[in-house]
Amino acid sequence: MTPMVDIAILLLIFYMTTTQFKPPVTREVVLPRSHSMINLPDKDVISITVTDLDSVFVDAIMETQTEGPDGELMMTKERIYETANEETVGLTINKFRAKLPRALIVIRADRDASYGIIQKVMDNMVENHLKRFQIVTDAERET
Amino acid sequence: MGGLGGGGEQIKAVKTATGKIIYKRRMGVGIDMTPMVDIVFLLLIFYMVTTVFAMPQAMEVNLPDKEEQEVKIETKESQVFIVRVDEDGNMWKNIGRKIPTEINIDTLGAILIQENQNEPKLATIVTIHPDAKYHQLVDILDEIDIVERTFKQVDSLWSYRFTMKAWEDEDDRAVNKALERATADGD
Numbered sequence: 001m002t003p004m005v006d007i008a009i010l011l012l013i014f015y016m017t018t019t020q021f022k023p024p025v026t027r028e029v030v031l032p033r034s035h036s037m038i039n040l041p042d043k044d045v046i047s048i049t050v051t052d053l054d055s056v057f058v059d060a061i062m063e064t065q066t067e068g069p070d071g072e073l074m075m076t077k078e079r080i081y082e083t084a085n086e087e088t089v090g091l092t093i094n095k096f097r098a099k100l101p102r103a104l105i106v107i108r109a110d111r112d113a114s115y116g117i118i119q120k121v122m123d124n125m126v127e128n129h130l131k132r133f134q135i136v137t138d139a140e141r142e143t
Numbered sequence: 144m145g146g147l148g149g150g151g152e153q154i155k156a157v158k159t160a161t162g163k164i165i166y167k168r169r170m171g172v173g174i175d176m177t178p179m180v181d182i183v184f185l186l187l188i189f190y191m192v193t194t195v196f197a198m199p200q201a202m203e204v205n206l207p208d209k210e211e212q213e214v215k216i217e218t219k220e221s222q223v224f225i226v227r228v229d230e231d232g233n234m235w236k237n238i239g240r241k242i243p244t245e246i247n248i249d250t251l252g253a254i255l256i257q258e259n260q261n262e263p264k265l266a267t268i269v270t271i272h273p274d275a276k277y278h279q280l281v282d283i284l285d286e287i288d289i290v291e292r293t294f295k296q297v298d299s300l301w302s303y304r305f306t307m308k309a310w311e312d313e314d315d316r317a318v319n320k321a322l323e324r325a326t327a328d329g330d
């Protein structure tokens with residue numbers, strides 16, 4: 001039995017170290033599919049979430065410095081999110097960008113969100129000089 | 144079965160500082176590993192089931208400046224290929240002012256390749272009704288991306304000439320005209 005247990009434990013360690021639990025998202029969205037192969041980084045990302053009901057949120061994981069109980073400085077990661085709409089989204093992103101200057105801007109929109117809201121969000125972003133961003137999609141499954 | 148078991152008695156010879164040899168009796172200790180193995184397997188199964196290797200993918204988008212959007216480029220009508228998505232999610236294609244014909248996303252890629260081969264200077268206009276779904280925009284951008292990659296294999300400087308245009312009344316009229324013709328053909 002020993003070799004089997006050894007292998008089981010090795011596998012267990014592999015899965016334990018490689019598993020990345022999905023960070024909690026503010027709203028669950030069903031992403032559209034594409035053939036794009038660019039992987040999304042998991043930090044320094046400002047995401048604009050558009051739900052299927054066309055509500056808009058801006059969120060990012062921010063590192064904040066706080067003083068711990070023993071007087072030491074501690075870095076805590078925290079997901080900050082703010083409700084926005086198609087007219088304020090650009091300003092909200094720029095507010096986040098002031099704290100995260102190198103962050104990538106991504107749009108996570110539900111596949112059933114209306115095109116109109118996305119168009120308005122993008123127009124507002126261009127007005128606020130946010131012309132480069134990425135669209136988050138799921139990998140297309142070849143059938 | 145208890146925690147301790149098996150092993151049998153072991154007799155160990157120990158030499159003391161004075162040179163005497165004492166025989167010590169020890170109980171052999173064996174640990175039953177079954178519960179540990181059970182837990183290891185449970186954890187293993189848990190991690191195997193919850194691990195998702197597919198990470199979300201991203202699509203790069205570069206939008207032109209507001210001023211650049213105003214730039215007018217003159218093209219011949221026969222070089223303008225229009226893809227429309229109406230409010231019900233139906234997709235239409237036409238060249239210039241011709242009456243649109245209905246297509247679907249599965250054939251769009253092949254059509255784009257063919258039209259670009261027929262007319263190297265083709266400019267594609269994508270117009271989507273505000274009430275259409277967002278995934279249709281992503282589907283079309285994805286197809287354009289694939290077509291661009293296909294052409295780039297032949298000519299590395301090739302880039303797809305396309306633009307997004309807001310839906311206007313004129314687009315409603317074009318789609319209605321196509322629908323009228325479709326019903327007329329049906330009769």
